Amino acid sequence: MQGDSEVVVCRYGHRPGRDDRMTTHVGLTARALGADRVVFPANAGQSAETVRDITGRFGGPFAVELTDEQDALIRNWEGKIAHLTMYGERVQDAQDEIRDAHAENDFLVVVGGEKVPFSVYEHADWNVGVTNQPHSEVAGLAVFLDRLFDGRELDRDWEGAQRRVIPEETGKNVEQLDD
Secondary structure, three states: OOOOOOEEEEEEOOOOOOOHHHHHHHHHHHHHOOOOEEEEEOOOHHHHHHHHHHHHHHOEOOEEEEEOOHHHHHHHOOOEEEEEEEEEEEHHHHHHHHHHHHOOOOEEEEEEOOOOOHHHHHHOOEEEEOOOOOOOHHHHHHHHHHHHHOOHHHHOOOEOOOEEEOOOOOOOOEEEOOO
């Protein structure tokens, strides 16, 4: 989110055909809940295009990148790394330390899509679990980002949007914005 250090979500691994929807939702969640960009594996081009399309229609800023060097991204990251895993320390126990670190450091949040090698655990400053129970990595990312930003991401302003959802108690109201 603007004003803070950069937050980048790395979707680690992608199995075409099996992970397409989940990878897309990792990107959409990263965008909607305050991250500055997402890095997908090189073979997740369709997910990247979908997230770019949503960003174009509903606003940003938000960047989408593809790389075939995810291990190098993690190994060479100069800020702090949080790896989301059900085997990590409880998010509620680590959140204050993570928030404090985020105030002064760029942040990489690693979200696995397949078996994550032990090297990711070793490079991470925090291996964080949301509930330490099996569930969706999208849900884990959403909870983590909300804890990281302490709810500020919910009031974010969007630049360059073509459309805006008007909140209503019932019904759907999407406003087309002038260019």
